[in-house]
Amino acid sequence: MADQTIYSTAPPAANERLIHMARLLLKQWDVEARAIDVVQSGQMALVWKVHTDDGPKCLKRIHRPEKKALFSIYAQDVLAKKGLYVPRIIKTRDHRLFKKYGPFLFVLYDWIEGTPFDLTVRDDLTAMINALAHFHVQSTGYEPPPGVPVFSKLGKWPKHYMKRCRQLEAWKQLAALDRDDPFSRLYLEEIDRFIERGEEVLQQLLESHYEAWVEQLKKRPSLCHQDYGTGNSLRGEDGNVWIIDLDTAAFDLPIRDVRKMMAPLLFETDRQGKAKADMVLEAYEAVRPLATKEKKVLFIDLLFPYDLHELAVEKYIRNVPLAEAELAETMAYEQTKWEEISRRLASL
Template identity: 30%
Template sequence: MDASFSEVANKAVSHYPIKADKIMLLSFKGPKSVWAIQTDAGEAILKKIPISEERLKFMIHAIEYLKGNGVRTPGVFRTKTGESYVRSDGENFILLEAIRGRSPEYEIEEELLLVLKGMALFHKASRGIEVPPGTKATSHLGEWNEDFAKRINQLEQWQQERSRATHKTEFDVLFLKHADALLEQARSSLDLLDQPPYRQWVEAAKTEKWLNHQDYAAGNLAITATGELYVYDMDSLTFDLPVRDIRKILNKVMKKRDRWDLELMVKMLKAYQEVHPLTKDQYSVLMADLRFPHLFYGQVSKYYQNREPGWTPHKHVSRLNDMIAAETSKEAVLQSFESRIDEVIGLG
């Protein structure tokens, strides 16, 4: 390991009442870094987190709130002076329990349903959380209309620009072939957000308060040897409707398959419903979010905004083909699902 990384970690760990025997860099992603620390008290995980102290304090408050309500997540070590994080050389660090486990596999149905139940518990456990004085939390509550409208506008701009281009790339041709249909899908999603269920739930959520993890997915989960599911990486917690996390996991799972699977979708939502029941109107908000072509937009923006400069043109085209396949197979499944909502919520 580079000496500078070791020195940074050693300096942060020196604030804790432990002795570090071995330090190993696990991950380095720009301003983020993660180390495994072997100590005289066992293994721990040190994280450098590039968020403000106010947001970090809220994150730690949220971890303790969630743990207190039954969510399995690594605990936060206290420093020699009782602080929950370390401020060193202008950067923030936290030391967490190390959890031994493996990432769940979506292809194993039992593990996938465990993920949905874990997500439901996360949302249920977060309900009612407040933002203590001196801390700061982010929120996307009530922002969906504006966000969707901006994305639609951006897709329309790219469509106009690439339509006028004299020389079109293979990616341009594929994008333009499907842009009209997926823009229509996006506009229908935005129209659904103008209906009462979304507005009413947003107003209720301002009082009831739910947290979204924003990446409650296999890479941030661990199944222990005893079958318990742990969630970590709380850096991106935000206030929003719970169905935003559900939409993301459905998209992650379905894009790995050849096409959207109605029966699997029903099973996933039944598993969620067992732990954190939603109403029919709330599921209609999920349907509105799912109808927006998030996967298509994400891949198109990566290409036109050059957010993955290391990718080859072939990889961009391949990924766009995958996203289009997922998006185009989704609409029929969502229409069919509408007749199964009562079954999911236990009325069918």
């Protein structure tokens, strides 16, 4: 199989420094590096592919606060030992799962050789979602070892909805300071109805099965990947679906991962005209069926204007110059999504 790895495009001098850094770090593990490639480099994210006589390894600097990183590291170790298709963590010479330098945790994994999935191919999409459902089922009941902080989003959705609505409201002040900007003018004209919808979604969530489901899962939670997609799943050379990059894993309702997979596919169809979002839900339920009241929570979460909020973050927090057309397109998507998901909710 051809190497699917995308390597760093950093200048050669920068890569050399990073390779030297990796060689120093690897002294903490019982591995002999024949060669090292820089796969990802940036202000925080660092990934190296380490070539050894025992196959390739992945050395990674975890781009998460330590408490959250510890939760995901220990969870991945337990899941790999249970036989889930997640990369095995290689212990350091002193039998630890990571090495800490300054504020950063470094972890060495088995490198998974595989092929990324193509969401235009029905079998690929189905295999990915089946694997996600198995991940949720098989991680149920995971308990972090004593002393490892718990990272949980159970019960936090209402607060997250409220925070996003408040931000959309607050950014009106920034837009008002730049009325000559077409993006900001359109934002001021249209944002109130989306804020109102966000508040309506919050009320629907509070009246749904959400809180009861949260209480149920607190007794025996399951892990959510939180960043699942084509970049974090591979069809391995062994034919199995491998789930990688578990850095963001947390306890949450399993449908949070499903919502993130469904939302961008809502208005796409395959060659036979079948809606890809429906394919996602069917593939998931083939492994982990959802009760009607659980599907309602999923659809309520789909209603929230996440894409519009993220675009506003780009504009008003990250100061990315954006055209009016991008905002108009996102608002049109949110409007169409609202109509489609409301219809689905009414039919349950």
